[in-house]
Amino acid sequence: MPAGKTVIHATLDPVELNRAVETEVALIGDAKLTLRALIEACKTITGGTPRDASAVAAQIKSVADDWFAKWLPKLTSAQVPMTPYRVLWDLQHTVDVANTIITHDAGSPRDQLSPFWKTTAPHSFLGWGKTTQLGYGLGLALGAKLACPDKLCINVWGDAAIGFTGMDFETAVRERLPILSILLNNSSMAMELKVMPTATEKFRSTDIGGNYADFAKALGGHGERVSAVEEIVPAIRRAIAATQAGQPALLEFMTSQEQDFSRYP
Secondary structure, three states: OOOOOOOEEEEOOHHHOOOOOOOOEEEEOOHHHHHHHHHHHHHHHHOOOOOOOHHHHHHHHHHHHHHHHHHHHHHOOOOOOEOHHHHHHHHHOOOOHHHEEEEEOOOHHHHHHOOOOOOOOOOOEEOOOOOOOOOHHHHHHHHHHHHOOOOEEEEEEEHHHHHHHHHHHHHHHHOOOOOEEEEEEOOEOHHHOOOOHHHHHHHOOOEOOOOHHHHHHHOOOEEEEEOOHHHHHHHHHHHHHHHHOOOOEEEEEEEOOOOOOOOOO
16 A cells, blocks of 8 residues: 555445554445445535546556556566466457456465456456455356356466365366366465465475366366467367356466566555
């Protein structure tokens, strides 16, 4: 959080106030009702006349374009092992985004997906920060598929998250919920390497392993392990075809131990 900013926190639960940053203005209530009340308050202040936001929009676009230009080489990188950013970039440009519901998991997948995925329809990106346990995204994808069976429902997770809730992929098979599960496997909790040096050195706490594509196939799903950049898009297309045929799919991408993520400077 940038220093010197006034923090206004809207939440349903007062217990969440001041947990991460000190809140100066607390708005307790349903987000939809709160936003409506804020809009009406702003209309009163401005007299109901919208401001000319063209200059602000141009400034935001300039900042965003500069930021994106710095990240594009990583998003389109052909390095080996592949970067998870390349996987998610190709995913976004292969699926029908408007007919897709996607969610990330805690940790690295959240940091790697949320800055770059461009939604085109309401309720198509289920973003939830880092506020709950690893593996939470799988259940969200299953719920989304139940609610919207005609949409492609995707969860993006890492090798740590599948260790928490991976067996529930069997639920997708058993209940015929054909989701697409994108697994980023770098055999490590890479984002935590810098903050867990002692645990890594003494106990190898950040080391993770497994063949999760075979795991998915053993449970009755479609599973593929992908190591080559040129196979990213074909594998995604095959997995989508499997979901359209009613079979849950898990794509395991063997990625680099990426530690860079976009953050406010």
